Amino acid sequence: MDERSHWAWGHASKFPDAQARGQLGRLLAAVLGVLPPSPTEPVAEGDCAVRASGVVVPPSLAAVCTTDDGVRLRHTYGRSFLDQYRGFLGDFRSAPDVVARPEDEDALVAVLRWAASAGLVVVPWGGGTSVVEGLAPREGERRGGVVVLSLRRLNRLLALDETSGLAHLQAGMTGPEVEAALAPHGLTLRHFPQSFEFSTVGGWLATRAGGHFATLYTHIDELTAGIRLRTATGAVWESRPLPGSGAGPSPDRLVLGSEGTLGVITSGWLRVRPRPRFRASAGVHFRSFDAAVEATRAVAQSGLYPSGCRLLDPTEALLNQVATDGSAVLLLAFESAHRSVRGPLEEAVRLAEAAGGRLPRPVTVQDDGDAKRDAAAASWRKAFLDGPYLQSTLISLGMAADTFETACTWATFPALHAAVKAAVRSAFDGRPGRLSCRFTHVYPDGPAPYYTWITPMAEDVPAQWAAVKGAASEALLAHGATITHHHAVGRMHRPWYDRQRPEPFAEALRAARKALDPQGILNPGVLTDADGG
Ligand SMILES: Cc1cc2nc3c(=O)[nH]c(=O)nc-3n(C[C@H](O)[C@H](O)[C@H](O)COP(=O)(O)OP(=O)(O)OC[C@H]3O[C@@H](n4cnc5c(N)ncnc54)[C@H](O)[C@@H]3O)c2cc1C
Incomplete structure (x- = not known):
């Protein structure tokens, strides 16, 4: 297994050479009408600039930290666009002071207790693939220092x-x-x-x-029967695995989406x-996108519930x-471990043809199991897994490119889509650019649209990115959509998440956080402010 890139998506060896990138650059230039x-x-x-560590690790934790x-x-x-852009430029001035890599829960709790006593901030770390600034505390949130707690x-x-x-x-x-x-x-x-x-359970x-x-x-929620976590004080929070339960509000539902603010999930x-x-x-x-949406x-x-329904x-x-x-194009797919799915597919195709x-x-x-499946599955898997390498490649070609995603009702989609297109085009500020849309998930009451945009980099890339992100996010909020369907909130989506969530819920969330993490050591700034705001 070769090593992951220090700045880009995935394996360093998969970053294309200058010749391949030049070829892609010429293609893009033709699409965008630029040189x-x-x-x-x-x-x-x-040669990267890494912040010096300002924290001394106690001898008892030297083997873990x-x-x-x-x-x-x-x-x-x-691995957000700006994460990769900063990494490309060699700017690692927001590096943590310490990385802890415990092998069991006892060591994990020892790290949490030390961090709390030393006034440090703790960032739970899985695969490091967050695209919403869920991992690097901002300057004002670092307190006495930052400990990354890798699982x-x-x-x-x-x-x-x-x-x-x-x-x-x-x-x-x-x-x-x-x-x-x-x-097996x-x-x-x-x-x-x-x-x-690279991402983790x-x-x-x-x-x-x-x-x-x-x-x-659609979400990991539906696959979850029970969760175990350790709170900032080391307390065990564990639900029993159950197929369903009506015993009050669900502890799992509170943990799902808590983004490391209520505790560290251990299993x-x-x-x-x-x-x-x-x-x-x-x-x-x-021929028409509107017909495809219908x-x-x-x-x-229809009640057919395809496993794949990607527009x-x-x-x-x-x-x-x-x-x-x-x-x-509407890509439809059905699968089963037990019986042929030809019938449901043909029914779904008939519905699409009628529209x-x-x-x-x-x-x-x-219908014959493993033999044929492997070739088809392998080629799909390859295309799917190679996709993210493109964004890193584009950065080296001077292109700003990012994605954002949402969910809305079917009734609101047409107006939302028009507003998003107008907002992003205007945020391109006269530069050539492209915006595309696909549905990654669909529900009886609405789709989850996923947008990708690309435009040549301006002089101030972070400001350019913020203008596009801001314009798109305002359009989402104004049309009743969610600021994220599955990418999470992190720090990036806070300005819009704070306006989307009901205020009494925000108060309850802050209170839960305070109860579980009285010193506020876990992920300050994610979901709610470091100072309890
Ligand atoms: C190329 C690319 C493609 C992506 N595709 C998808 C996609 O298809 N679907 C999707 O949902 N997302 C996608 N994402 C976003 C990201 O992969 C997901 O949010 C993923 O769930 C993050 O998992 P991770 O293990 O990398 O977590 P990290 O990035 O390490 O952490 C994410 C957040 O969770 C917290 N956290 C991590 N582990 C724990 C733990 N054990 N306990 C408590 N808190 C913890 C962290 O502090 C952080 O705030 C994509 C990202 C990239 C870069």
Whole structure:
């Protein structure tokens, strides 16, 4: 296994060479109508500016904690556009003072107690793939120093209840580690966020991650039967794994999405399932995006609940080489471990055709289990996992590019979509740019639209990014949409999250935080302010 990049998405070895980047630059120039950009190089890891550590680790924790510059550099940022941009420039001045990597809960609690007594701030760290500034405290939030508490060494399958279909997984397991532990039992979690390769069980639970299923089991919430965490004071918060419970408000529901503010998640009981053996898929093309939206709504409200129901607008379809003739495309997929899914797929296709869609290629049906599945699954998986490398590549080509996502009702989508397009175009401020839209998940009452934008970098890149982010987020809020469907809140979404949530709820959240973390050591600034605001 090769090493992860110190600034970009994923493995360092996958960052394209200057020639490949030059080729991409010429393509982009043609799309945007600008001169081909020349690729530039990131600052080498050894030349990066890393903040000096200002904290002395007590001898009792020397085996668990490090102040090594290289380790701290690699625990500075998540992987938002600005994280990567700063990393590309070699700016690691917000590095933590200490990185702690406990191997068990006792050591983890010892770190929490030391941090509390020394007036330090603690940042729980899973895979470091946050795209919402969930990881690096801002200057005013650092107090006596910052300790990153990595869960990566808590990465075992603790128990498997095959009768009930439940796996007890430690928080630091990455997606591939989870699947590798379940595969010998013929089981799978089937939670495949695009960050699957590096993100962790604890990170998924803490951020309410969205995964593979486009309908029904869209978030990790639906796969969660129980959660264990340690509060800032070391207290154990553990729910029993249950298929359902009406015993008051759900402790799990409070922890899901708490983003490291209520405690450190150490494990979770998650619902696993037999690996699918029957699959069916189709791509339905539409001349009009509006018709494609109507077709998607018909499928979402049909009760068929496809596992895949991804609508691509014409730009997304073009960029992903799914359709090059200006069509919008609805990608439909069904899967089952037990029976053929040809029937439900054909029914969904009929609904889409009735709304104006056409099927340029016959549906694909795999009813014979593993043999055929592997090739198809492997090529889909490759395209899905390689996608994030593009954003890092674009930075080296002088392109600002980012994504934002939301959910809204079907009734509000047309106006919201028009407003988002207008807002982003105007925030491009006269520069050429592209905005595309796809639906990642769909519900009977509305879609989860996911937008991607790209424009050449301005002189002040953070200000340029903030202008686009601000304009888009204001449009979302004004049209009744959520500031995030699955990327979480972090610090980045606070200005809009604070206006979206009911104020009495915010008060309750602050009170819960105070009760569980009286000294306010965990993730100050995430979800609520460091000073209790
Ligand atoms: C290329 C790319 C693709 C992505 N695709 C998706 C996607 O498809 N779906 C999706 O939902 N998200 C996606 N994300 C966002 C991100 O991967 C998710 O938010 C993910 O759940 C974060 O997991 P992590 O283990 O990397 O957590 P981290 O990034 O390490 O942490 C995220 C937040 O959770 C807290 N935290 C982490 N672990 C714990 C713990 N054990 N206990 C308490 N708090 C903890 C951290 O303090 C931080 O605030 C993507 C990100 C990137 C860069």
